[in-house]
Amino acid sequence: MRMSTRKLLDRAFTLSACLAVALMALFLLFVLLPIFGKGLGAYVFRGTVEYRRMAADQFGRGDEARVAAEWREVQAARRPIYAAVAAFQKELQEMPAARRKELKPMFRDVREALGELFGPEPGEPLPALTRRVYGQTRWDRALVKAGEVLYEETWDYSSGDGRRVLVPRMPRFEGTALAPVFSLVGRDLKSLMHPRLTFYPQFLTDRSIDIHFFGGIGAEVMGTVYLALGAMLIAVPLGLTAAVYFQEYATQGPVMSFLRSCVNTLAGVPSVVFGLFGLAFFINTLHVSPGKSVLAGSLTLSLLVLPTVIRASEEAIAAVPRAYKEGALALGAGRFRTVMTVILPAALPGILTGIVISTGRAAGETAPIIFTAAVSVGSLIRPSELLSQPTPALSWNLYNISTEHEAVDEIRHVQYGMAATLVLIVLALNMAAILMRARVARRLKG
């Protein structure tokens, strides 16, 4: 090959190597930006008057008198709409049959959309479901629902595949009593809903109302905290002991190499198999709890993080300078005392790093807790129930409300908020571990 070709290949190779790294960083951004960007929308958003009503009713938040005053104001602004609806209903009775047949289903749609936008009409009995008691609490959702009032969604199949087409309803009702509704909703939505920038930090701790239609993710957050802490409570003593034994006591031999390869194999077991094992062993064989429970989930998760804890602790112990250990032994300390007073304190930052990373892993795992600890709908678990009751958890409920919830599209903000919270918890733990490790590395360098 000519030199020029070889140089070209060399440059291309360098470039693709750099591009590969850039691609990874870009993908990280590509994943994190939407999750964090939209996840923030669960904590900070433009809340409507309906949100403030809901918060006052359900959580006793906000100034009641002011909310009531605002509510009266909004009701006054909405009065023409309900008047128009009532007038049109009367008008409908007197219409020629053909026209009535045409407009009636459409009127029903409009009325339904109005109900979703503004909540039940004045004088209507309160619906049983909390989600129907209030209108749209978020301005972004209110805009979507207002769109449903103003436009009819149809599908155009002329080009083979279905294409969504929005047809304005206004022209169909031109000249009827209902016409003012469309112009009011189209132009004056702000005065009908009073959107205002709202901070909702309590999203992290609030209970959810009517399966996440309103409220926060407190039960899920606490479930995740309990599960992860429980797992570490079991895994750390076991893993640390094993690490000390492997590093300080074990002698080379077939038994040790067998135990070591067992630990390596444990690290390779798929996470869903841990879940199966937890179900078959902890619940169906040992009967640690009548059914799924936080205890069973923590036990299962502890096995999952055990190899990580062992490896990290072993590395930290191995990094302790030999001189420390020899100094302690020379001073007459026994082996056990050397481990407890010299080696473990010196290795502690490294061990903690491993523990923090494992905690993040335990908090983020889903598959092992599906059959052992997680429940889709549940309230905040009390400490006394930890041994016997299942709990909601961030990871499982993120799956659940983004796939199996009956109104997946209506609660996107909760899903994003939950995803962002979970990712933030895990990444914060990891960042803490990374910083800790950097400090340890600096200190070991001197």
Place this chain on the structure above:
Amino acid sequence: MRKSEHIILSAGEKARRKILGFLGRSGLFAVTSVAALAVLAIIYFIARDALPFFREAGCSEFFLSREWYPTHQPPEFGARAIFAGSLMVTAAAVILAVPPGIFAALCMSDILPFGTRQVLKPVIEMLAAIPSVAYGFFALVVLAPMLQANGGPILATAWWAFALPTLAIGSVVAADLLTPERLAERAHRALRASLTGVFLLLSLGLLARVGDVLARLQISSGVNALNASVILGVMALPTIVSVSEDALQAAGRELREGSYALGATWAETLVRVVIPAALSGIFSAVLLGVMRALGETMVVWMASGNAAQIPKPWYNLLLPVRTLTATIAGDMGEADQMTGSAHYHVLFAMGLSLLVFSFMCNLAGEWVVARQRRKLRGE
């Protein structure tokens, strides 16, 4: 004098300490064994609940039939399509992740200065730390609608971005290789240039052809094997990068400098010398990537579409598939209602299959590493 009495132990004290030491040691050993032997318990209990299925239904239906109707009367448990789905998604993920993974590892180990590497390593760890359910959520809510709406153009853009530079460089290299060395310099250059031109034209034709087909693709559902494979690839990347990077670092400086001294360029050194030396490490990196992709549950459950079918043709990644892990996670909710039902046991049979596969990967990895070690020792 009392102090010295303390240092020289009496016989009784000595024996007491010896016994205590022994007991402590045994205790430590017992705890360690519990931790290590947990994996044996896992194998035992998964196998215990899987065996009733094989005993009753036999293996042939499970592995050969593709009729998966676990809730019908009588139920049918043909898992071939599900095995195929797992295989397909894993293979595609690894194929997508290995080339960029190795390139990124090369960049980390041989291009970037130490400081930059220290910054990038945590970024890669973060990519690995993001919970799988968050990746699954991203696949379901962001990637799937994107694929569904503009799948064709996205694929075509990716094809152009990847294939255009590759084919252009390929043309130059092929022209160089095909030009006979004994030609005079001017003739050589002329022939090379014209050959390059011909190859470029040919590859442009190919590019346009394939790009056109891709651009006109309609993806009927964004949750499909491609979506799951892309995300699984991203999830497997950090493992592949960090393990390969360690292997590349371990190949050592002398090897590289010897190669440079012989006049090889950087790329030639890496491809001909460093990568072969680090091959066992890279292989175990790929194996770890395979294990990560195969064992992953949430992403495939949320992003692969969960249709128990073998796509037609078999390489069509744009159709929904169903994997072992997703089947276990998705069906156990119903199957657990009746512990001991065939449906419950068949899910354990799938878990056992996953377990066996991950053991085989582990063994293969250990075997390769051991072989490499023997080779390096010169035996």
